[in-house]
């Protein structure tokens with residue numbers, strides 16, 4: 001006997017209404033195909049909206065950026081009627097673009113159910129997302145369980161508790177300089193940025209190791225050997241105190257610094273020899289770097305004990321091996337995610353699996369194109385201003401001019417005026433960063449974006465008189 005839920009979603013009236021809605025959206029949103037300026041008659045109202053947000057939260061927005069809700073692929077419509085390329089996608093959330101009707105169609109059948117689902121009494125979306133996520137960890141991976149939570153920071157908090165329980169009484173964390181782990185009381189101590197913990201206590205729980213330096217004259221293996229020497233010293237100084245090694249494979253906030261396997265593997269092995277759990281923070285890298293998990297790109301699958309993901313999953317999750325399954329009572333929480341988010345997250349995983357990830361997937365094609373576009377700029381008149389660039393799938397950053405924050409901001413606002421939204425990362429040099437919607441972008445759109453980059457370099461250089 002079908003459930004009432006099934007009866008509803010299978011009914012011809014429901015199916016036809018759903019089709020009509022999707023057709024109407026396709027028709028209207030499909031018309032958004034390029035950047036356009038704001039509408040004069042919406043200007044005053046928009047300024048008021050922006051001011052209200054700043055007043056309410058006690059801090060201005062970085063950009064005057066309030067979306068209307070509509071968009072199409074890489075294009076976002078703002079509430080002033082303007083359209084821009086969204087290359088930062090809510091810091092990586094909207095990887096599958098705006099107005100994505102595949103995701104919306106997946107969401108619809110839950111939009112009239114619970115708004116949010118929790119860890120007590122979930123609907124089928126909860127188990128379905130967990131199953132799909134675990135099916136993608138790779139044949140060599142030992143990750144066996146998953147816990148859903150609502151964002152990256154809570155995923156990392158859960159991961160930290162899991163490894164500390166397992167390694168008790170060891171509690172300390174080895175992390176890399178310039179890392180970012182989130183902003184809760186525990187995570188602001190791991191995050192290597194003094195500005196983010198002003199006025200906050202720290203408990204001496206984190207030891208920082210130097211991260212891979214692409215500009216060093218030393219090979220990755222030699223750099224790793226240096227790090228291992230300092231790990232050994234620390235293990236000797238504080239025997240039995242370290243619970244885990246925590247790291248991003250590509251540091252996001254820290255400047256899009258990417259470490260190769262030759263650097264990470266020996267460090268992981270040294271950590272394991274000393275009984276540390278291996279915890280990879282894939283909150284920013286997940287789904288984005290050409291494989292579903294970035295550890296797969298480096299072939300580190302079997303070494304990972306705990307992995308955290310969020311952002312483009314549309315909720316947060318902690319994955320862990322059987323050995324790390326915590327005792328009852330340690331982890332829970334009211335929310336696992338919104339019903340729509342759990343469904344959209346699952347659809348996103350399907351898209352990654354079927355067309356986006358993998359050596360011949362769409363992400364790698366766009367990575368290749370991005371590299372060639374950077375080379376084109378490098379060979380052109382603005383090449384002298386382009387100091388360096390990094391492309392790892394849909395994680396893209398470049399350094400311009402002297403790499404100061406002031407110059408980076410000037411450039412970003414030029415780009416904004418030209419119709420593209422990016423952001424910055426790093427702590428000097430400050431780099432221009434993008435987490436573009438590689439889940440939907442066409443080659444033509446990406447080439448257009450690079451044209452805008454080039455134009456914005458010309459205009460910024462002119463203003464800076466360099």
Ligand SMILES: Cc1ncc(COP(=O)(O)O)c(C=O)c1O
Pocket residue numbers: 091151152153154156180181182183248252253281282283284310311
């Ligand atoms: C690597 C990394 N860890 C943790 C977080 C925190 O995630 P959230 O902002 O969802 O709490 C972020 C967010 O940018 C991140 O990039």
